[in-house]
Amino acid sequence: MYYVADVKESECAKYNCKQCVLFCPEPNTLMYNSEKHVAWVDYSRCKGCAICVYVCSDLLKRNCIEMVMMTTGE
Amino acid sequence: MGLEYVKISPGFEKYMPKDYVDLVKYGQFGKQIDVQQIDQIKELVEEHPMCAGCYMAYFVRIFYASLPKPEDTIVLGTAGCARLALSQAAVPFIYGNYGDTNAVASGLKRALSIRFPDKIKDVVVVAGDGGLMDIGFGMTMHSWFRREKFTTIMVDNEVYGNTGGQESGMSPKGVQLKMAPKGKKFDKINAVELAKTAGCVYVAKLAPTNPKRIAKTIKRAILAARELGPTFIHVYTSCNIEYSIPTERVLADAKEREKNDFGFYEWMTDEAKEYLEEQEKKMAEAKT
Numbered sequence: 001m002y003y004v005a006d007v008k009e010s011e012c013a014k015y016n017c018k019q020c021v022l023f024c025p026e027p028n029t030l031m032y033n034s035e036k037h038v039a040w041v042d043y044s045r046c047k048g049c050a051i052c053v054y055v056c057s058d059l060l061k062r063n064c065i066e067m068v069m070m071t072t073g074e
Numbered sequence: 075m076g077l078e079y080v081k082i083s084p085g086f087e088k089y090m091p092k093d094y095v096d097l098v099k100y101g102q103f104g105k106q107i108d109v110q111q112i113d114q115i116k117e118l119v120e121e122h123p124m125c126a127g128c129y130m131a132y133f134v135r136i137f138y139a140s141l142p143k144p145e146d147t148i149v150l151g152t153a154g155c156a157r158l159a160l161s162q163a164a165v166p167f168i169y170g171n172y173g174d175t176n177a178v179a180s181g182l183k184r185a186l187s188i189r190f191p192d193k194i195k196d197v198v199v200v201a202g203d204g205g206l207m208d209i210g211f212g213m214t215m216h217s218w219f220r221r222e223k224f225t226t227i228m229v230d231n232e233v234y235g236n237t238g239g240q241e242s243g244m245s246p247k248g249v250q251l252k253m254a255p256k257g258k259k260f261d262k263i264n265a266v267e268l269a270k271t272a273g274c275v276y277v278a279k280l281a282p283t284n285p286k287r288i289a290k291t292i293k294r295a296i297l298a299a300r301e302l303g304p305t306f307i308h309v310y311t312s313c314n315i316e317y318s319i320p321t322e323r324v325l326a327d328a329k330e331r332e333k334n335d336f337g338f339y340e341w342m343t344d345e346a347k348e349y350l351e352e353q354e355k356k357m358a359e360a361k362t
Contacts, residue, residue, distance in 0.1 A: 023325060024132070025128055
């Protein structure tokens with residue numbers, strides 16, 4: 001079981017913002033798809049610090065990222 | 075070192091590791107990228123063993139994204155947390171003995187300017203508060219007195235995080251740590267004023283809350299060090315383990331410290347100001 005960030009695509013696509021990407025401490029982990037205008041997470045690299053949740057929910061009040069438990073191989 | 079050494083010889087692409095091919099194709103080598111485009115590139119730094127939510131790791135990530143010439147840069151580090159991420163990047167990294175980073179960097183910069191007199195080679199020291207202001211204090215100060223032309227970046231986590239939480243010269247007064255249970259009795263060293271007195275031409279202090287500003291500061295420090303003399307950046311990179319900051323509050327803590335005692339501060343000599351204005355004008359012209 002791993003604790004990782006997960007982006008709610010339908011919510012995220014409403015905004016053209018990538019603030020979470022700019023504040024993630026891990027390289028190439030939280031990335032941005034500029035065609036679909038959504039951020040996405042490489043689950044195998046995410047360490048589950050939830051800084052992106054703070055940026056999205058507390059600072060921007062957009063609530064597009066949540067923390068989920070994930071089993072390996074999912 | 076140098077763009078021609080980074081590129082893959084024709085015909086060998088299929089034998090190289092995928093990560094390396096991506097790095098050459100979509101990475102920063104030979105390009106000027108803006109830190110806001112960090113999601114569009116393969117970053118220089120790879121997965122590293124630093125703690126979850128560590129803002130020193132975040133600073134290292136932004137640091138590599140803002141190097142003006144990564145293919146011609148050598149990074150130096152020492153024992154401490156930052157080296158765990160610094161050594162995982164596609165930029166040559168030299169691991170100095172504890173405290174002697176600035177002495178190694180002095181020699182390296184001099185050797186590079188003799189070996190490559192017509193080329194730009196950047197030397198950057200990224201070390202912690204213990205490596206630069208406690209144990210390496212003498213060598214740091216003397217490299218500044220000698221006006222060696224390289225950049226020193228202090229990633230200040232205000233504690234010896236790797237060895238269990240001893241107080242360092244940069245810990246704030248009164249703070250209680252695991253191995254300083256009675257609380258620290260002395261004030262935090264004023265590194266910025268020391269750097270100004272010792273002869274640095276560009277000095278900055280910041281908390282990592284604004285990636286664009288971090289990138290601009292690092293670029294300026296490296297550019298000024300090429301021509302004029304030593305430059306110094308003091309960055310607050312909290313230790314969420316030793317200071318017991320919940321990981322999701324790390325950025326909030328950085329913002330709070332920015333309001334209190336880590337407000338953005340930038341100082342440079344008149345000569346450096348003139349030089350940087352000229353260089354930034356040139357860079358803006360090259361972009362358009």
